[in-house]
Amino acid sequence: MAKTKRGRPLWNLPSRGRGTCPxxxxxRIKLLYPRAKTDGTQHKVCKRCVNAPQVKVDTITG
Structure with missing residues (x-):
């Protein structure tokens, strides 16, 4: 049987949770994982960048 509940919370996010990874x-990639810069600001990143080194995360502007 089909799993009708899978991914349902994404429908409530703007653009279905997709955007440009900072x-x-x-x-056009899903931004689902929060990462914090050293100054404390939170940014959503893609699945590939959730394990990125903190140095790369700190280069996010904005």
Whole structure:
């Protein structure tokens, strides 16, 4: 049987949770994982960048 509940919370997010990753600049990718810069600001990043080194995360502007 089909799993109708899978991914349902993404429907409530703007653009279904997709955007441009601030770390790797990948476009139209799901931004689901929060990462914090050293100054405390939170940014959502893609699955590939959730394990990126903190130095790359700190280069996020904005």
């Amino acid at each position: 770390v790797c600049s990948a476009t």
